[in-house]
Amino acid sequence: MSRITTIGFDADDTLWENERFFRNSEAHLADLLADHLPVAATTERLYQIEARNLAVYGYGIKGFTLSMIETALEVTGGRADPALIARILQIGRDMLAHPVDTLPDAGQVLEMLAGRYRLVLITKGDLFDQERKLAASGLGDHFDAVEIVADKRPDTYARIFTRHGDGPERAAMVGNSLKSDVLPAIAAGGWGVFVPHALTWSHEHAEEPEPGAERFARIDRLADLPPLIGAIG
Template sequence: MSRHSLTTVGFDADDTLWQNEQYYRLTEEQFRALLTDYAEGEHVSERLLEAEKRNLSYYGFGIKGFTLSMIETALEITEGKVPSSVISEILKIGRELLSHPVETMPHALETLEALAGKYYLVLITKGDLFDQERKLAQSGLGTLFDNVEIVSDKTATTYRRIFSMNGEEPERAMMVGNSLKSDVVPAIATGAWGVFVPHALTWILEHVEKPSEAPRFREIANLGELPALIESLG
């Protein structure tokens, strides 16, 4: 492959460009503490995950759906007897999750600056529209992207549409992210490159097996290794 045949590089946002899951984990700990009189912490977490799975098709990904799932879980665990004060606290910690500071990942800025102008850079993220827009604005990275796509889910169809928007084919694109399920596997299915950047904390619903045998699968330890990886594909 000629290095010039790669024209588009897509980036995931949460836990790829900035920290995200750690704030969900802290909020879940607060939620468990609110229900300590009704159930053990592990049981609360299990019921919450079940609610999140059920609700994805209704609320999608993001903080609002997570907050509603916490309320639903509290109602289920207490058999509808949860005090209104606990519901108020759940809403409070949900709002706090929507206002946490943005902490960019190591090498995010320098890597984007190195690639900007050489490739068509597109941010591809899923979740709540307002929250993702807020985090992008506060990150200071927004001006480095040629396009921003906030989508309801990440599938091969999603990537095929986005990678074809600037008149190119998916085979000339690359997707970079921390989720094998959302960022890497569906991108590779379109013919694009899929670059996995592991994060210490990844939501359990994003776990799938590595597509190690796929010719266009690559893994790097951090974003700082991406420019050299792209160069090596030439």
């Protein structure tokens, strides 16, 4: 019997671009607040506020927009004028309306694996926005199931891979985040396949397991995934 029967895929920065839009918005906010604080300091303040708000707003553009507004209020000492708030809200709307740019090889790899394995999209963030991006990507038909979750922990993967597969022991999770996609999947008993992206949110940084670590693999591009899965068995 095949060792792997189910493959989970992260979405943002694994199948389509995401982080670069956040970076562009961070830069835009820093420009708007340049008279009050240096760019680097504004970016750091935004990161601190985002981290503080994750437990309240969760992941996604809407929570990010609220954190940008809060940053503006803090940086200006509560004196941010309505025009500034309106511009920040427009930044958030522009992000929510941005076209989806799929990453190289995403469609081809999913097509190669579909039918041979159960494919599950496992992504965290705002339900409406993630559903919009999946529909716009044209990749939805390749998946046997879609799970949009509040966070990604070992019990998240254990539950999803049991519901949609043969348990985490016979599943692999593929993604660009060591913290959210790889390490918790391994902790749940599955395989974690790390596909680095040029841009990764600092909140998602984690130490990479040592080469040869059990149930861990790193590939440089998605096109390397099918032979890796085949080699695992």
